[in-house]
Amino acid sequence: MSYRSRKKPWGGGGNRKGSLEEGERKLLSEEPHTHGTNQHHRHKKHKSDLDGDRGNIAILFLLYLLQGVPLGLCAAIPMLLQNKHVTYKDQASFSFTTWPFSLKLLWAPIVDSLYNSRIGRRKTWLIPTQYLIGIFMLVLSYYINDWLEQGTPNIPFLTFVFFCLNFLAATQDIAVDGWALTMLKRVNVAHASTCNSVGQTAGYFLGYVVFMAFDSADFCNYFRSEPLTTGMLNLPGFLFFWGITFLVVTSLVALFKHERPADKSSVTHSDPDLNIVDSYKLLGSILKLPSIQKFALVLLTCKIGFSASDAITSLKLIEAGVPKEKFAIMAVPLVPLQIVLPLLLSKYTVGARPMDIYIRAIPYRLAFNFLGAFFVLITPYFLSSPSSPHTLPSYYYLILLVSFCLHQVSLYAMFVASMAFFARVADPGVGGTYMTLLNTLSNLGSNWPNTVALWLxxxxxxxxxxxxxxxxxxxxxxxxxxxxxxxxxxxxxxxxYIEILLCSVIGYLWLFWGKRTIHHLQSRSSSAWQVSRVAVS
Structure with missing residues (x-):
């Protein structure tokens, strides 16, 4: 599962875990290299066979959709706060709610290792976690207005509550990812990543775009014969509906969906079967590799240059006068682009040097620092023009949308290149753990600069x-x-504007160092990335 803010225009990108994609890679890597008729037989063997798995695919899609809803809500709350006279330090505090998806590697071995065999390895965690999410949402529906609407918003308590909600969603993610690889037949495991991507995108869309649009009176008045001052949805009602939905779906899964025992036809065996202590020892062994230590420094610092733009520009545009519901709706046309871009870019990231595309995209992405700041600067002038004293003209939104699309190209070029490099260097003997660690470092490399940028x-x-x-x-x-x-x-x-300038300078200076470092890392042999067999035996 991947938590990412890519649906939010001009938002930070790239919080992804990639475990399911790694699972597919491991499946293919298990087959011996053959030729001729054997190769034809191998491709036939891996051909998808959905008989008996259509219901499982639907269940996985629904579970991932539910996971996306609280993530979308956590993206919507900062938009609601922005017009309530909160400080950017408050926004920085609330940004900690996104951190659980970047830190779940810390407790993932516990979720994988501790379970009740009578309930099921994954249901042991999935059922109570989803019940808690539903209860959280129901409680929030009764008190959210007191914490958000009346007087000064209670930022510390909102941060704590939504951090807990995201922590539960991240734990549910670990369980669903693991269950996806055993719920489906071996030849259908590749569909798990589709359920992941499409399901979470749909849930995020419902929690962020749909809520923001139908919470707006101006948007809802397009569908009314008489204009009103309120939207068709409100936050308490939205939370109540999804709280009930979580409880109902979880009860149905608990009663009617049973885990089947893992067997050789349904699971992969690239990772050794480790207990909790061994799992943490394995993580320590990976982190001791010199190549990983240097690459970790790259991943934890490479996005400092984009942090002001990624974390602040969208909030500044709303502060400047862009209606928050229209800002959210602008994410809709970006969704097809975000689906197509990885496919188009993947052909440029195959081979031994995928990070070359990563390096080439950095100057273009840094240029959007200044473009975003320019839009923030000129927006009040459009609002104060005689022709549109209170609204922004259509061509303004069109230009802004085109800028968002171009920004997505540079963002996804970096993402696809980094994922390709992760897959190339990950030790196949411990592939899932290795990939999760690299994605955790990448996610942290986005989160900590964004939080600091908001704080400053x-x-x-x-x-x-x-x-x-x-x-x-x-x-x-x-x-x-x-x-x-x-x-x-x-x-x-x-x-x-000071941060935009400072981050841009840091970004170009980083590029001077990072370009040489990345070229050096790409030239290292595969043995430099492998964990000692003793460490995982």
Whole structure:
């Protein structure tokens, strides 16, 4: 399963785990290299046979869809907060809710190793986890307005609650990923990744785009004979519906879907069967490899240059006047592009040097730092024009959408190249663990710079109250004091633009170092990436 913010225009990209794709690679790698009729027989053997698995595919799709809904909601909350006078430090605090999907490697061995055989290896974790998600959503539906709508939003408590929700979703992800490889027949395991991608995308779409659109009165009025001031959906009702859905689906799975014992026809054997202690020892052995240590440094620092753009630009556009529901709807035409791009780019990442495309994409992605900042700068001028004093013209959205599409090309070029390199260097003897570790490092390389970038915006911003020069409007209390005195907080220097400049400079300097480092890593032999057989025996 992959948690990623790619559906959110101008959002950070690339939080993916890749375990299912690795499972497919392991399946194919198990077959001996043959030629002629044997090769034909091998391809015939791996031909998909959906008889008896159509229902399993539907169940997997539904489980991944449910997983995507809380992720979409966690992407929608910052949009709702942005118009409630919260600080960017508050947004930085809430961004920690995305971290569980980057840290789940820490408890994945526990989920894989501890279970009740009578209940089932995966259902032991899946059933209670999904029940807890449903209960969380039901409780949230009764109290979310108190924490979000009335007065100042309770950011620490919202962060804690949605962090727990994402932690449960990440745990459910571990269980579903593992179950996917045994639920389907061996020849159909490849369909698990499709269920993953399409299901999570659909769930994210429902939790983010659909909710944001139908929560908006302006959008809903297009479907009404008489305009109203409220949308067709509200957050409490949306949470209540999905809470009930989680409980119902989980009960049906618990009662009617049984795990079949793992056998040679349904599972892969590239990873050794390890207990909890051995699993953590294996992770330690991988991290001791010099090649991994250097590559970890690359993955943990390569996205610093994009952090201001990825984390802040979308919020700044909403602050500048772009309606949040229209911003969310702009993600719709990006979905087909996000499906097609990996297919188009994959042919350029085959071979021994897939990271060459990664390096070439970096300057283009850095250029979008300045393009995003330019849109933030000019948006108020479009809103204040005589022809459209309160709305943005259609051509503005069209240009912005084209920019989003171009941004996705550079983002996906880096993602597809990195995934191809992961698959090339991963030790096949411990492939799943190896791939998960690399994706965890990549995810952390996105999360920590984005959180820091959000945290620093307010510190780098200089404001002053128009009615009181001693008031720097540095926190909500001072802003309220300024407004109470009939003043207005005027931004003299926006920290966002400072961060865009600093991140861009860091990004180009990193490219000078990273280009040589990546070329060196690509030239290393496969033995430099392999774990000692003793460590995994």
């Amino acid at each position: 915006v307010d510190a780098l911003t200089w404001k002053q109250c128009s009615g009181d020069e001693s008031n720097a409007c540095s926190d909500p209390a001072l802003v309220s004091a300024c407004e109470a005195g009939q003043g207005k907080c005027v931004t003299q220097l926006d920290g966002y």
